[in-house]
Amino acid sequence: MVNIRSLDPSASPLDYYGSELRRLREEAGLKQQQLGDIVFCTASLIGQIETAKKVPTREFSERLDAALMTGGLFSRLVGLVLKSQLPTWFQQYAEMEARAAYISTYQAQLVYGLLQTRDYARAVLGARTEDDLDTKVAARIERQRVLGRETAPLIWVVMSEAVLRQEVGGRAVMRKQLAHLLAMQERKWVKIQMLPFEAGAHTGLMGSFTLLRFEGDPDIVYTEDFVQGHMTANPGAIREGSLRYDHLQAAALSVEDSVALIARVMEERYGDQPEPDGRALA
Numbered sequence: 001m002v003n004i005r006s007l008d009p010s011a012s013p014l015d016y017y018g019s020e021l022r023r024l025r026e027e028a029g030l031k032q033q034q035l036g037d038i039v040f041c042t043a044s045l046i047g048q049i050e051t052a053k054k055v056p057t058r059e060f061s062e063r064l065d066a067a068l069m070t071g072g073l074f075s076r077l078v079g080l081v082l083k084s085q086l087p088t089w090f091q092q093y094a095e096m097e098a099r100a101a102y103i104s105t106y107q108a109q110l111v112y113g114l115l116q117t118r119d120y121a122r123a124v125l126g127a128r129t130e131d132d133l134d135t136k137v138a139a140r141i142e143r144q145r146v147l148g149r150e151t152a153p154l155i156w157v158v159m160s161e162a163v164l165r166q167e168v169g170g171r172a173v174m175r176k177q178l179a180h181l182l183a184m185q186e187r188k189w190v191k192i193q194m195l196p197f198e199a200g201a202h203t204g205l206m207g208s209f210t211l212l213r214f215e216g217d218p219d220i221v222y223t224e225d226f227v228q229g230h231m232t233a234n235p236g237a238i239r240e241g242s243l244r245y246d247h248l249q250a251a252a253l254s255v256e257d258s259v260a261l262i263a264r265v266m267e268e269r270y271g272d273q274p275e276p277d278g279r280a281l282a
Contacts (some may be wrong), residue, residue, distance in 0.1 A: 120176075
C-alpha cells in the first residue's frame, strides 16, 4: 500500500520538499511509479521522499524540475534541505561561510571542506559511523556550490604537510584528492600554501581555525573541538587569529612551491603502486 503519511510542510525543509513533490505530482496526474519511470528511480524512492523519510539529491531535484516543469523549484529547495541536514551547531557557520567575501583557513589534519572530493569527504565523514552517510556527503558537497558563484569568495588555505601524507580512504582516493587540489590552484580565487614539517613549532599547533571576512559585517573566527564548532566576532579573538594566520603564511611554502610539494607527494606516495592484494593502482 502506498504510504500517504500526512506531512506538516512547516516542520522542516525536508517536509516542505516532500509535500510539494506530492502536490505537484498529483496535479500532473502521475502515480509514483509513473514519475519514477520519468526521472529514472523507483516508486519506493518517490514515496520515501514524499514522506520525508529520504533526503533528495541535487541530481534528482533537477530531473524533477524537468519532468514536472516547475521552473527550478526543487533545485532551489534542495539547497535548503541539504543545509538542514548539517549538524545544528554547524548550520550557522555554513550560512556565514556562504556569505563571506574572503576565507582564510589553517588546516592541521584534513583538506578544507570546500576543497574535498566526494570520495575523500565520504571517508572522513564515515570514519566514526556510516549512519546517513550519503546525506552527510551530499550536504558537504552542497557547501561547495559557493565556489561556482560569479562572485565566489577568495579562499586562502594553509595546510600542514600532514594533510597530504595522512592516508584517508586509500591511495586511490588520496591521489584524486591531491589532483583536485592542483586543479583548484588554477582558479584565481583559490590559493593553497603547504606548511612543511621542516617549519617546526608554529602558531597553528593548537589546531585548525578559519577566519571569515565580509563586506560590511564584522569578521568571524571559527574553531572546532570534537563535540562542536565555535564562532566569535570578538575583536581580541579576531586579532589573535589574524596574527597566528599571518605567521603561518610566512612559515609556509610559496604557492608555487606548494604546488610542487603536492604533485611530488601525489606521485611518490599515491602513484602507480601495487595495493596490498597485488592489484595495481589505476
